[in-house]
Amino acid sequence: MGYDIDRFVGYVNEGLLCCVCRGVLERPLQAPCEHAYCSACISSWLVNHPSCPEDRLPLDVGSLKPLYRYMRNDLNHLQIRCINADQGCEVVSSLESLHTHEDECEFAFISCSNTGCPVQVERRVLEAHLSECNFRGRECPNGCGHSVLSIDQSPHNCVAELRTEVEMLRAELLCKVEEVRQEMESRLDSQRRHMVQKESQLKNEVEELKGQLSRVMCDMRALLGAERLRRQELAEAELEKRELLELLRDLQPTRSHHPLLQARDQQIFRRELHSRSTRHRQREASLHASSLLLHSAQAVNLAESASSPQLGEGARKGGTRSLTLDCIKRKSRELTVI
Structure with a gap:
């Protein structure tokens, strides 16, 4: 319901009156047809009449909207007497501050x-x-x-009152203890789940570190084996060099006693020396390639599968060097016999 128009001081615009109760708008709402109503009035009207009470156009609650700003300003600036004016209150305030005054009015x-x-x-x-x-x-x-x-003149039972109060306090305390216990159990369960998850995570990390360490150890063993193979190849090459030098020294007296065979011996010796130098360069290139292969195998964790073919190749190369050395020795014996 709207405010009684007789409570207002001064002129009230017709557009600020409710179309249902004809009082000044209270918590106003506006229809699409620009008619304004009190929110309580239009709500009760639309229960039985789905149309505007002024022009009968179709209307529902969803189409209602707040009042225009300028109309709200005019409505708030209206001067209204206190509802307790009949009891002696002479305060006249704006409609905007009416509720604040009525909450503090001494005549209420x-x-x-x-x-x-x-x-x-x-x-x-x-x-x-x-x-x-x-x-x-x-x-x-x-x-x-x-x-x-004060109206109760009969004395009350102090013991019964105190016992009742103690029972109430005891019940409250038990409720609080139960709440604290449930909260602590919930926290402990949460911490327990967190610890189990953390333990599983740490175990996975440890296993991963163990796997990495195992792969590093395999790579180290492969590199050490390659290094030993390289040193063995170098030692064999050095031994072969010394044997060639000894063979060269043995051939020099033979060439001095047999000048007819000197040219042929020199040609044979050059071919043999050229073939040995070629095999030596091939061996160095093979060792370098095997070293590169080991490094690439370390990156993909395939050191063991890559190291076994190299050992077989080194053995085959050692066998080839032994056959070449035997051939040179046979040649030297033949030259000595001649």
């Missing part, structure tokens, strides 16, 4: 705050009523600390 009737008291008094005489109210409480004369109503 309010209920007594004492339990059981049905009296309503003006706010300005509330203190006097509370001091004389028959329902006000007073402390027990026996010193138990409980309040006793």
Whole structure:
């Protein structure tokens, strides 16, 4: 319902009146046809009439919207008397601040705050009523600390009151203890799940580190084997070099005693030396390729599969060098016999 127009001081625009109750708009809403209503009035109207009460156009609750800003400003600036004017309040305030004044008006009737008291008094005489109210409480004369109503002349049972209070406190304490216990169990379960998850994660990390360490050890063993093979190849090459030098020294006296065979021996010796140097370069290239293969195998964790063919190749090369050395020795023996 809207405000009674007789409470307002001055002129009230016709557009600020509700189309249903014809009072000044209270919590206004506006229809698409620009007619304004109180929210309570239009809600009760639309229950039985799905149309505008002014021009009968179709209308529902969903199509309602707030009032225009300029109309709200005009409505808030209207001057209205206090609802307690009949009790003697002479305050005239703007409609915007009316509720603030009425909540603090000294002429407003309010209920007594004492339990059981049905009296309503003006706010300005509330203190006097509370001091004389028959329902006000007073402390027990026996010193138990409980309040006793003034109209209750019969003495109360202090022990029963205290026992009741103790039981209530005990029940509250038990409830709080139960709540704390449930909360602690929930936290412990959460911590336990977290620890189990963390332990599983740490185990996975340890296993991964072990696998990495195993792969590194395999790579190290492969590299050490390649290094030993390389040193063996170098030692064999050095031994072959010394044998060639000895063979060369053995051939020099033979060439001095047999000048006819000198040219042929030199040609044979050059071919043999050329073939040995060629095989030596091939061996160096093979060793370099095997070293590169080992490094690439370390990156893809295939050191063991890559190291076995190299050992077989080194053995085959050693066998080839032995056959070449035997051939040179046979040649030297043949030359000596000749």
